[in-house]
Amino acid sequence: MLYATKIKALMMIHMLLCLKLNFGIEIAIWDINLDTAAKTNRHIHYRNSYGCKLRLEETRSVKYKPLGGDLRSIIEEHHKCFILDVIAENSTITLEELRLEVISHFDDVKNVSVSTLCKYLRHFVRITLKRATPIEEKRNNEITLAKRHDFILSLQPEGILYYQNCIFIDEAGFNFNLIKGRARTKAGQPALVMTSQIFKNFVQQLVEKLDRANAGPYHLVVDNARIHYNSSLREWLEQINKHTLRFLPPYSLFLNSVEKCFSKLFFFVKKHPLDSQKTLMGRIKDGSHSITKRDCEGWFSIQFIIT
Secondary structure, eight states, X not given: OOOSSHHHHHHHHHHHHHHHHHHOOOOGGGGSOHHHHHHHSTTOOHHHHHHHHHHHHHHSSOSOOOOSOOHHHHSOHHHHHHHHHHHHHOTTOOHHHHHHHHHHHOTTOXXXXXXXXXXXXXHTSOOOOOOOOOOHHXXXXXHHHHXXXXXXXXXXXXXXXXXXXXXXXXXXXXXXXXOSSOOXXXXXXXXXXXXXXXXXXXXXXXXXHHHHTTOOOOEEEEOOOGGGOOHHHHHHHHHHTSOEEEEOOTTXXXXXXXXXXXXHHHHHHHXXXXXXXXXXXXXXXXXXXXXXHHHHHHHHXXXXXXX
């Protein structure tokens, strides 16, 4: 007999199994290979029928037995508050990074798996991973436009010339697996991100090279990313009293000329995927040769078009 739905088919197996288990009545289904029976009805899978049989014989019920313990006994209230604070501060944190944060912060947590954190966030605090979308309203509202306008008008009075005394700084992530379409990264390893200390070290090395060449003073143009607001770096630059950090207005990444440069480098690396004979740094260096003087002049000039 064939049944129209998977539910009805499973109910029939349940009934036949109950007859055998409770009353010892031999049913013809036991003489039929379960795999063959599953193929007979496309609504029923071999694993479903065989799983029902095992569960009924072991527990006298076809209900699934819950696996594992209560996550709330592993992650308690004080852990929850810490986890929510970490996510609020960095919403792009990976589960592996969050796991390491929890283990390092609490002595009573010896180990916690990524899957446990994932289930806890999803089922108990209702936090899920979603694709981030830009907030266009803030980028083009009146306050942002006014700040952008004031920034551009302040450049000339303060002696800031994009062509002569500015160095544009930004971060860009190049993946070893960067190819056309999408790329995969190895599971279980946290993403490497730029930190405030790494940024400070980079700027200090840059300034030391400029001073050795007796170059400058220069204005180091950066966006409003949190890592750029390093108080110790700013104090260090003030002591030197030669080079300065210049922060762009909010939501104004296009005023940083290096953004266009990185965009062209990305396109080159993506268009010419890595092979076994080429390193990532070598490919980026090849891409830098494709950047022309005309490109740079265009990236500089577009900054001063005020709409």
